[in-house]
Amino acid sequence: LQEKDLIHKLFKVLAPRFQPHPGSYTRLLQIPNRDDLDRAKMAVIELKGNPFPPLIRPRRDTEKTLLNQLLKGYREDMERTAAP
Structure with a gap:
């Protein structure tokens, strides 16, 4: 993690949320390519069970x-x- 304040959230909020769930906790979705300089392929990682x-x-x-x-x-x- 790049941001130190998110470590607390990872272990106190997210880990207990996913503890009873078997299997994967994320979903990977491709989104449209960027239209700027490099036209790189893009994707979004979505946590299952998020409030959004x-x-x-x-x-x-x-x-x-x-x-x-x-x-x-x-x-x-x-x-x-x-x-016929």
């Missing part, structure tokens, strides 16, 4: 993925062959 509203994961558009396109073509072929 949860970050919303952006939904991926999966309609155009290869698997979904193949399934769509298969369904269309099956409908064509099933219809």
Whole structure:
């Protein structure tokens, strides 16, 4: 930790909060790349059970993925062959 006053919070507030929970205590979410000089990839680490509203994961558009396109073509072929 860079800030010495946060050590107290880590051991007195956060550690007891996560003691009864099995598994991971954090969630990693990618956020849009920076638009300034380096366009670096960015992410946010979110503590589970924090008092703030949860970050919303952006939904991926999966309609155009290869698997979904193949399934769509298969369904269309099956409908064509099933219809007399």
